[in-house]
Amino acid sequence: MLIYMFSYSSDAIERAWQILEKIPGRATGAYSHSQGVKGLRDEIAAGIAARDGFHASGDNIFLTDGASPAVHMMMQLLIRSEKDGILCPLPQYPLYSASIALHGGSFVPYFLDEEIGWGLEVDELKKQVDEARSKGITVRALVVINPGNPTGQVLAEENQKKIVEFCKNEGLVLLADEVYQENIYVEDKQFHSFKKIARSMGYTDDDLPLVSFQSVSKGYYGECGKRGGYMEVTGFNADVREQIYKVASVNLCSNISGQILSSLIMNPPKVGDESYESFMVERDGIISSLARRAKALEEAFNSLEGITCNKAEGAMYLFPRLHLPQKAIGAAQAAGAAPDAYYALRLLQATGIVVVPGSGFGQAPGTYHFRCTILPQEDKIPAIISRFKEFHEKFMDEFRDVSRDEAPTGTTIESGGD
């Protein structure tokens, strides 16, 4: 028999007791209500209300094993056949395309505008909806990822208002992926939930069906392995709510530890709590370190020939554009790979650095990108940048197009590479 000693702050102990009191049977080993433990949902609703300044109800919270199952649940409910379409950003985190494909619906893309920092233009949404409708597709919902994955932009409040207005006018469910809400790295942007925006415009629960997804896997906490998350579901009538609950109940409930964690991230330590100061130091330390890493990587990318990179205003990614020489594109084609996949593979082989080709997320035709996380330890970033630069310069030297003056017209695209 071994004896272990642990020390905890008084507010952590107090919180643990409060949580146990909320769970029927005061233990984490039993199934909960299929929406999650009621007391924890109420805690989350209180956290949302404190964040937004508008009422939230625990009855509208569905706790899930991370945000992904919640997204699937909504897709399952929204998609009746391939004639139902879901508007999704391109580039997009491929959970959405995968879920739409799995549920047999139509993926209706809208392009984020790289020229204006991956902005979301309502004109583009309108154009794509009209085009989909002209093909006989019923567009049911709009997915917005804010802050963006893989693009790292944070939507401006005015932009969000236009999006809400658009959904209201077009009769779309707004599916707001807000899992990066704590990850904001620029002074001039703030996170605003779509629910807060809608309420601030005077829209009530009767005006707009809106689902907000949140996860314990992001933010400053990043507890991905715990599989905790929730969706807040507002603006649906009682019949639809009943169906959402029915789908939730098929899997009985989400894991209780993840449920607890979800309630904690929405109610972090408060002023006066013993752990408040150390919590804030740790939290701000993580966020500001992520901001520095984002900045360092962005500057490094922009210093290189053939790469342009928007700011990571939020989330955990940069999505630099590769302006690849024709010769490199030819080499990729010869190797049977997408040009950015070819680049990423060469980078991996040369340096051990993993980036995800833009083609995995979708991108405007004829453009090439890669997604790069800002998650490596901060002290390793300079070495990564230096290895990356060295690779990239060699790559460009290998493939740089002959300059226009020297190029004979009709130069054959050469095949090359390994």
Next chain:
Amino acid sequence: MLIYMFSYSSDAIERAWQILEKIPGRATGAYSHSQGVKGLRDEIAAGIAARDGFHASGDNIFLTDGASPAVHMMMQLLIRSEKDGILCPLPQYPLYSASIALHGGSFVPYFLDEEIGWGLEVDELKKQVDEARSKGITVRALVVINPGNPTGQVLAEENQKKIVEFCKNEGLVLLADEVYQENIYVEDKQFHSFKKIARSMGYTDDDLPLVSFQSVSKGYYGECGKRGGYMEVTGFNADVREQIYKVASVNLCSNISGQILSSLIMNPPKVGDESYESFMVERDGIISSLARRAKALEEAFNSLEGITCNKAEGAMYLFPRLHLPQKAIGAAQAAGAAPDAYYALRLLQATGIVVVPGSGFGQAPGTYHFRCTILPQEDKIPAIISRFKEFHEKFMDEFRDVSRDEAPTGTTIESGGD
């Protein structure tokens, strides 16, 4: 700051370290491989091999948030349209009917035979497959729940062999729900996994596609709130395996605590471990108490007028048959309820005892049942039985049909009830 002391057995500490060593990063906060942590899958495979006496591989294990998501995953993969059918037992745990409906397939029922202790007759399987095929349905898989839910039977080895043979001959995927494998209450029955049966018949990985579902929510552990489980997938070719993996990867991974728990239930403490003795006492105490509760409830039900009840050989349920008087059936009809639902509601109102009407699980036409768990604390069982008996006797007194001798022909069915 508060200091807490905990004591653990040396093998528990040792095991904790071993588990941490298996997890990349030695922490539970990160995503794992989408099939689950490789080292934990290997542990589970070792547990399966020890249970069955046949080889098992960690590569064939998919860790999931309980067994339900695993069942959904397989249904998603098996069902292409409403022309694809899945053979499921009636009565059945309604996860299967729900999942088939959600994925747009056809539920092809086969009836368990109450007269022979909820036996599974291959003739019945054959009849139902032929009938489904005559309607243009492609039957893709057979679901067997062993031990049975809600019926509590344990299949005999000979019966299992016939089922394996049937699947092999008919080209069906065998989906074996084996989550109650630790819950066996009779001397003359043992749990045999379908994989063990198939291997003992000489069938290899090339002969039969077979999926076995397991969960941490049942057994003597019953840690439902942890959402741990796995499926062991054998007999599929590499292309199909790739698709299973792709579907698993859409949700990234299952929760790590549930993964760890799954590895623990398949590798409980062993002879020589410090905790072995107390583990065995607790384990055997739980299983033998469940057996006594099952026996007590079964005997009580069989002692009553109008109830017959098969033995609970395993699982956690009894599924007694209600031989309801016509007058009670009439009262139910008048109240707009299924007769067994009417009975269950009256029971709830009179006693506070909750049972689930047989109509929720499906049952042979014209028969009525309810499912009753054997989970109430053992010391409460006598009081429950006594409350139940009192209710049932009054119910029968209220509704008992006039005896044949006294009944005029053409007696109107009376409406009644509350």
